[in-house]
Amino acid sequence: MTLEAGAELAPKTYPVTRASLVRYAGASGDFNPIHWSDRIATAVGLPGVIAHGMFTMALVARAVSEWTDGAEVVDFGAKFTNPVVVPDDDEGTTVTVSGTVKSVEDGLATIALTVVSGDQKVLGMPKVSVRA
C-alpha cells in the first residue's frame, strides 16, 4: 500500500489472555514469572500478572505489518508507561493499536502510534519507521 502523510490507519484490536502470555513466553524465551504467576507479580508490587511489554510491542508490530503489507521496519521504539494487566479468565483483556502517518521522506514512512488497553494508554511515544 502507499503511505501518505496524514493518513489515519484503522485501529486494530487484539485479545490478550493468560494463554497468550504463556505462548509468548515460550516463543520469546522471556519466562519472567510476573507474566504468569499472580503470587510473584503481587509480591513484587504489581497489581497482578501483566503482559510482557515486548508482547504488547509485538502486537504493535503486527498492526504495522497488517497496515503496510509487511513493509520493512527500520526503527521501532516505545516506552512501557502502564502495565497491561491480564485477568485469569476466558476473556483476558485487549490491546488496541491505532496510527497516523506523520511523514514520508527519503523512502521512509514514520508512523506515530497510540496503544491502549481498556481506556488506558499503555505505551509512551510508540513510533515506527518503515521503508515506504
Place this chain on the structure above:
Amino acid sequence: MAVDGSLVGRAFPPTRPYRVTDEKVREFAAATGMGWESGDAVPATFPIVLAFDAMNAFLDDVQVELSRIVHGEQKFSYARPIAPGDVLTATLTVASLRQIGGNDIIGTVSEITDDSGAVVCTTSATLVHRAAEVA
C-alpha cells in the same frame, strides 16, 4: 540492593551464535497471532529473542532477580532486515545507570551482529530494577 555504578560502559561477552530458522520465526509470529510463510518479513521485535538471552546473562552476572525487573523502554534500529539462515550474536553493554526512588534504572544496548561481524540491528532497553520493600 542497588546495582554497582561501575558497570557503566562494561560490555558483556557475546551470546552463543543463534541460527534463525523458518520454524522459530513461525513460532514467534504465531505467538502474536500472525501467520508466517517462508519469504515473509521476520517480525520486527524478533531480535528480542537474542537480546533477552544477553540480558539474562547480564542479570545473572550482577545477581539481580528477573522477577524484580520491569521493562521501561525498548528500541530497535535496523541496519538490514533479519532473514532465516542468519547466524546472529548479541553483545550487551551497560550504557547508563541511575537510581530513582530506590529503583535502579539500567540502560542497556545490545548489538546484534551476523557471522561476518556486521551489525544487523541495535536494540536498546531500559530495565527498571524494582527495589525490595523495606519491612
